[in-house]
Amino acid sequence: MANDITAIFQGAPTPQILHWLVQGNLASSMSRAIRYWVILGMIYRDRQLPDLFRYPDLRDRLYSSQHPTSEKLKAESFINGCSDRHCICANSLSHWLQSTEATKAQLQALTGFDQQQCATELAQSPFATVHRSLRGDLEKLAQLGWLKSCARGEFQVLPIAHLPQPPADTYWGYSQTREISQLTMLNSWLKQNLSRQQCLDLLVALETISIVQPNLEILLDSLSEILMAEQESDRLLSQHQKLPHTFVNFDYILPPEVQDRVDDYHKQLEDLWHTADSGVIQFEYEMITP
Numbered sequence: 001m002a003n004d005i006t007a008i009f010q011g012a013p014t015p016q017i018l019h020w021l022v023q024g025n026l027a028s029s030m031s032r033a034i035r036y037w038v039i040l041g042m043i044y045r046d047r048q049l050p051d052l053f054r055y056p057d058l059r060d061r062l063y064s065s066q067h068p069t070s071e072k073l074k075a076e077s078f079i080n081g082c083s084d085r086h087c088i089c090a091n092s093l094s095h096w097l098q099s100t101e102a103t104k105a106q107l108q109a110l111t112g113f114d115q116q117q118c119a120t121e122l123a124q125s126p127f128a129t130v131h132r133s134l135r136g137d138l139e140k141l142a143q144l145g146w147l148k149s150c151a152r153g154e155f156q157v158l159p160i161a162h163l164p165q166p167p168a169d170t171y172w173g174y175s176q177t178r179e180i181s182q183l184t185m186l187n188s189w190l191k192q193n194l195s196r197q198q199c200l201d202l203l204v205a206l207e208t209i210s211i212v213q214p215n216l217e218i219l220l221d222s223l224s225e226i227l228m229a230e231q232e233s234d235r236l237l238s239q240h241q242k243l244p245h246t247f248v249n250f251d252y253i254l255p256p257e258v259q260d261r262v263d264d265y266h267k268q269l270e271d272l273w274h275t276a277d278s279g280v281i282q283f284e285y286e287m288i289t290p
Helices: 005-009 015-021 026-045 055-062 101-111 115-122 131-143 182-193 196-209 214-229 233-241 256-273
Strands: 052-054 147-149 154-157
Touching: 005 026, 015 026, 015 101, 026 055, 026 101, 026 131, 026 256, 052 055, 055 131, 101 115, 131 147, 131 256
Parallel strands: none
Antiparallel strands: 052 154, 147 154
């Protein structure tokens, strides 16, 4: 694997890279993942921004001169893009991804989307959004270690050596042989490296945290598939079924302006889950009546 992290911004982004850029939340943050990839590519691959820059510097590089610069416009104003059909806001998400069956299969594996959901998501336009969202992207990139947030709304470009590094097994690019499905590859790896009992233990552990990481579905399916195919699976699964556990899942549609906040809540819950002395988590909420 190349040591230069800027290699991930060469060519089309892989679903695995996008998944990593948004901390494993690709299902709810696909458009934001593309924005991260495009913005970071402009900064570190193309060097189109000065070492110290503000949002207007990025905005003027990203959008065409005909794109509205008003901070008061609402998201609805950008649904159909601006008057310049060549502006970046007119590009759908699929513009940046390789249009192959392998890409779609990987996206579905990482997000849990079916074909129709995946097609709907790929039709979205990541940059047809309010300027506030992109300002938020810069703040988030600073929190993730890609930039340094400075005074007066400025951001500082960091040395390449100080940038985050993806896990060693993250797939960076495409090749002619990369056509096997992610589930098949995962099954093969699990069978070679884990015993049946270890697969069961992992299945139990992952089911307890899947509430904050819904994209674990692919791994849970793979583990279940292996256990069902192996001898003594009935005995192992019957032991597992006796273990008390509760799973709660919510399907929701959120406006873009609150999606970041919800993703942050998911991350906070995950961090609390791994903190031994976190104690009881109390949720405060308001009932909304129609």
